[in-house]
Amino acid sequence: MINTIWLRSFCTLVDVGHFTRTAEQLHMTQSGVSQHVRKLEQQLGQDLLLRQGKQFTLTDAGERLYREAQTIIESLSSLEQRIGEDPAFEGMIRVMSPGSVGLKLYPHLLELQRQHPKLVIDYRFAPNSDVESAIAGHDVDIGFMTRTSTLAEVSCRPIARETLLLVTPAAVSEPDWERLMALGFIDHPDGAHHAGLLLRANYPEFQHSKMFEKKGFSNQISLILEPVSMGLGFTVLPAHAVGAFPKPDLVRTHRLSNPVSETLYLGVQLRKPLPNRVKTVIAEAEKWL
Structure with a gap:
């Protein structure tokens, strides 16, 4: 597997066009930049640069690598941002409940989805025991039950009475x-x-x-x-x-x-942090139940 640090050094060198300025931009030494390029050449078994004093041109292999590597480097650069994103109105939310609760709640959640089309509601009707098992098994994000859970993996709190x-x-x-x-x-x-x-x-x-x-x-x-x-x-x-x-x-x-009346309990995974989209659906459920 190609070292992404070497790739970044190579792509920056091609963009800047100068070893010294590349080293300054990457907070490295010039020899460090040269070493990264040589390691790439050794791993790929091909020359990437034609060196002419302090100048260089790309070989055919170097041009192909640069085109491919740009996409990889751009994706890696935005990876941290993408992973850190936690939108409140985007993504799939899996919900499960007994039928009576579902008849009340599902239409309101569909209306929420209509207002925010990137929010996708996956709603299943099931008895308490199936809801409890699904929460414990990470098969749903939110479960509603008419009894509290007996499983250690499930966190329950009363949310309404029916x-x-x-x-x-x-x-x-x-x-x-x-x-x-x-x-x-x-x-x-x-x-x-x-x-x-x-x-x-x-x-x-x-x-x-x-x-x-x-x-x-x-x-x-x-x-x-x-x-x-x-x-x-x-x-x-x-x-x-x-x-x-x-x-x-x-x-x-x-x-x-x-x-x-029966107490209605909200169940979620005990140790799993709740994404913002799940918090959105819980807030909507509390509004209508």
Whole structure:
């Protein structure tokens, strides 16, 4: 591999055209400049200069090396600046969250990208366990979870709270226990967990979600309320998921006497400094959650 210090000395010599002035510009001795050129010639096995006293001209090999080396030297000169750059509105940001949070947050992050096209949002919907693993494995920059992490590699802090809502068909005005039992439950990946939190706090009869007849299941956050809207059962969902449902007139949300909400946690890699673009997205998320 060619020594870049030798290359820089050679290119400067060609630009300046004089050994003494080159040495002064590079804060070297004249013999040091000559030595760098000779080492290049030895490594390449070709003469680079035709020396004529204190003057010189480039050989064909010298001209070819100069043309190639200029690009290398210019790239190296700007490398430190490029590495030191940390723009707030450029680059890829990988985000992962459960579905309800994503339904709320993703449109706002896309709007941020529309305002700053060099900022690229990569958003994945996933359950808490997958989000946690992705943060620990450096597969995402930011993760949102509805529980704190148990992994040492993940740093978590509470960022917001999200209310859990009982959702029934629109015709149900009073969701008493008998009515819920008659309706049956529309399940989803977090259905048992969410039902346990909300219904246990409001219905003394509740023991577990399996008490209800299962009337359906969907793992697509945007589709869980479809069967509810058709009168096929009830469910319990976070507020952001309910708010994103496109047919709100066909369902009814019930805020029960004992409200229950989940804490939303922001997770990042514990020892990884946050680039400015990630800080930008976190600030935008805090604005909307």
